[in-house]
Amino acid sequence: MDHTDDPETVVGELTAVRSELAQLRREVAELRSDRAAGLGEARDELQTQFTALERSLQRHTTGTSHNTVRQVEAMWQLFPKVPRIRAQMPPSGGFPMEARTLLHLSSVIEEVRPRTILELGGGTSTIWTGYLTEELGTRIVSIDHLEQYLHSTWDYVQRHGFADRTECRLAPLEPVTVDGEEYPWYSLSAFSDLADVDLLVVDGPPESTGAKARYPALPLLQDKLSAGAVVVLDDTNRPDERAILEDWARMLAGYAETDQGLSKLGVLRPQASGGAERL
Template identity: 30%
Template structure:
């Protein structure tokens, strides 16, 4: 059965053959029409085959990309869990992915922060707590808006005997930051007073799906600006999303003393005089 693409040349060739059969004077003309119809049909067929081959190629490339991503994720998981078996708890679609956890671990090793503040608890909390336990010094304060999820994080911290972590539940509230309406953690003055000299800020919340506002992570920099140490580094998860790209760009433009870099799916801002950004992606073994 001819396809729709080949239907017209098929009909032309058939019609010219019939005409040539019953009207001999037109045999040569119908032969030419028949040959042209066949040529047109072949041309259309080749075009369809080329399109099909290209479609198969694109699908193959997407499959290869997915396999590459899975290989990278599996390697990152192996590196993280081999070093810290305590980095183990149920995750959600909002949780930090293992390639990002790997990059964060490398950054922890290089920067050696003493006070770490995290927005959005979970498996990243267990990683940082495990790193602090290995190092023997350091403190982590993690804010979460979801009391049930924060309780689960605390449960796994206790299960793995990970101390030096303060998980604080703070509901979300609507605020304006740099001219943008955002949904941010309702931190108190006491919260901020207890955070003097922050060396590392990990921004993995609020989850975009929980707020409905794509730039809700924007206030993180403004809220902790005065609490940051001279060597402070800010890490933003989900940096490939449109909202987070806008957040990172806004931070970069409004803070000339910081420089923006990327590794894995993290946006990282370092002090320009710290030299951190010059080694991001080369010194980090990702």
């Protein structure tokens, strides 16, 4: 007799097969459940990321729109200050000074009425400064560390007719030591003949050149300032520049920051009496 045909054996084998099939069904169901749960978690994570990105984009769009309106408003206030523009103006914003900062700078110039302005980092601000000081006959010395920036600024200076009282000087970055720290900063030979600077405008070197890149300006140029000179620093919305301005305020006896919140420009003015005396 062939045992494979034995009913009991066949029933046993069928039972075993059914058990295996049931186990396979359970495993498949578990896999489907796990997959569904994983897909649900992935979907929830993607939804969370999408919502966060959407909100970030909304904030950015709103902030950009508000900033654009503020820049346009500033430009509308700025142009009437220079009614006789002789050539196309250089662009503002981005690396050049933005309109709100230029408007703020114009107010400082109107108050100080400087005879000599020293500008670290020229360009758009150089041309606006030229127009804003035209009636004063102010001497403007603009410093750049790269020839391409210097040539661009000088080209604008010539086209706008300020070459007779504006100097564009090349000062490559060199190592200088200030308060025991080394910085890449403008060649000191570019400042050797300067004196009685009434307004120091610091908009360079770029932050990409190193930490607190603009800090050496006041320690190294303080003896070039006139009594009662005003010092301004651009980009004080950034942590490094904010720290630099606070360091400078402590360095200058009788000076304090003014005009806070008007623009990215930080302004140090002498309070009451006294000039730029070192503490």
